[in-house]
Amino acid sequence: MAKSEDIIIDEVTSSDYKYGFTTDIESEDIGKGLSEDVVRIISAKKNEPEWLLEFRLKAYRKWLTMEQPDWAHLKISPIDFQEIIFYSAPKKKKELESLDEVDPELLDTFNKLGISLEEQKVLSGVAVDAVIDSVSVKTTFTDVLEKKGIIFMSFSEAVQKYPDLIKKYMGSVVPPSDNYFAALNSAVFSDGSFCYIPKGVRSPVELSTYFRINAANTGQFERTLIVADEGAYVSYLEGCTAPQRDENQLHAAIVEIVTHDNAEVKYSTVQNWYPGDKNGVGGIFNFVTKRGLCKGHHSKISWTQVETGSAVTWKYPSCILKGDHSVGEFYSVAVTNNYQQADTGSKMIHIGKNTKSTIISKGISAGKSHNSYRGLVKVSANADNSRNFSQCDSLLLGSECGAHTFPYIDTANETTVVEHEATTSKISDEQLFYCQQRGLSPEKSIGLIVNGYAKEVLNQLPMEFAAEAQKLLAISLENSVG
Amino acid sequence: MLEIKNLHVSVEGKEILSGLYLTVNAGEVHAIMGPNGTGKSTLAAVIAGNEAYDVTEGEIIYKGKNLLELSIEDRAREGVFLGFQYPVEIPGVSMTNFMRTAIDEIREYRGQEPLSAGAFLKYMKEKKELVEMHAKLNNRSVNQGFSGGEKKKNEIFQMAMLEPTLSFLDETDSGLDIDALRIVAKGVTALKSPDNATVVITHYQRLLDYIVPDFVHVMYDGKIVKTGDRSLALELEENGYDWIKKELEAKK
């Protein structure tokens, strides 16, 4: 009940901000551009087995034959792949002397998010005397996981330690040929996370990339693979609410999830990449392929995302409901402001019998931004008694932004029930007046109304994440009143 | 505390208030009555700062300040409260969170420390009891799915929480059953102090049995045309507004 608000009331802001920082590794670039040689160099630098090099090369050759998709409701200037550096080991950031050297706008945002001074320093790369005690946290954390037999490490490390698992599952949900950006990622992926939950194990903690050593700089082509064996359960958190800047403009990640019989994976994301300035200059292009395979019967995958950052977001976390009685869920809040563009949604592919999916999408557009929902519900002939419920709501702030909904439904089975609801609303002057009459500033009023609107989705997030996400939503929409 | 002089207000070029005068002192209770559409709600909205209305002439002085120069939220923070005739719904925002945010903002404006979570919850509980609000209503979204009477009670609850200096209650009695009316009136009376003032807008003298006014005003055609005491309300209840209209015509 109303858990996210209770947290605010409990003043959780004073608690630790979950973010880490670990980089000691020397910088190692290989120069700009992409070629078969570059792919070979990447693989060699990572000391990869032959089969993985083959995987990369095949993906690269496939990519060469593909074209950048243009079906999304996005305006993107062409990407020059020969201008991109495809391998750059995590760099040690230039240490700054004090917070005075940090972009004041960034500090302002940190303050609003309630990040402590010490952590602000860490986040912005200022030298700190007393480093946050994250090492000890990590150690206890690793102990807990090891006892349960949970594998959680960087992708590169897993390639060395658990090649069989990687070989078995990598690309089994998102094949390299899936789409242009998936092919690119498969050819040049830098690093990422691997997580395996053994049979019958429920992860006692939420797994967050924060806890993985050296997770801070996995680079622009990240790859995540999560496998939940029979009866296993894990809740996985990606991203953080602190604004993230990066010199890499293009980000193309892949996330694959596999659940076996009776297993469940809950995947939550808060994405707050740099969106560009108020005039739409700069900002990250974020092209992500996220897909889960409910392989076993009675298995479940649920995606929850809060998307506030990036100049361009192209992202459709999806579920393939293969096992009978499997369940797929997608809960999303996507905010666009200024000149941001987002084209996001979900695909639910029903293959097994009695499969069930839910899509709840809340788009919030402000400024001159464009926010699109794109969803596909596909039911194959054998998927008897499958059900889908989709709800796509759009909230507009101001009159210069756009909200678009593209729901596709494709059913080949007569026993299927598919329900789709869509609404478009504006924040009414009456609501704003009411809030302001009670003493709230226009910004606070909008923040409150928007969080209320997104509540159904925010409630899906793990507690502390939800409180942070609430603040983030309010901040993302600042200066959008008028 | 409040002094309104020669107030002219229009909406989309149409004049609704045309030369209204009203003085309210601390410690007083005023009642404003008058036929539908004469501008009672408009007056309350202008006091609160609703931007849909244009003030074309006149002045409003509140606690020695020019009220018209203050933003909506600053008026509220200075102690102006409006009990809405039609409270709006805010889906997904719980009453608790709403009030918490409002009180934080007001305290910050006044240079006060924020209330701790514990102190806030305790304070809210007290105020809830004052208006005999169901505990459950606080976990529900602001006014969403509230019955007509619950919405009105909720306005008084918010008034109790915010402890305003000047309250305009716009038909807070409409749609209340006898018990709720008594509770609302009891709440308003309990909140009365020598430092604050209340203006109730109503169609029924019944309310005034419970909230005894120092002054009763009759509004007609965008002006206050008659002022009296309690007995004026009884007279209106008995005879309607026709005699006032006739008096006015006779003057012309």
Ligand SMILES: Nc1ncnc2c1ncn2[C@@H]1O[C@H](COP(=O)(O)OP(=O)(O)OP(=O)(O)O)[C@@H](O)[C@H]1O
């Ligand atoms: N926003 C608006 N736009 C157009 N006309 C308005 C607006 N607000 C008020 N009016 C008009 O101004 C006049 C006065 O309205 P107001 O609501 O102030 O009356 P009232 O005295 O409160 O009536 P009631 O007793 O029915 O509540 C009415 O004719 C109404 O239609």
Ligand SMILES: [Mg+2]
């Ligand atoms: Mg009215």
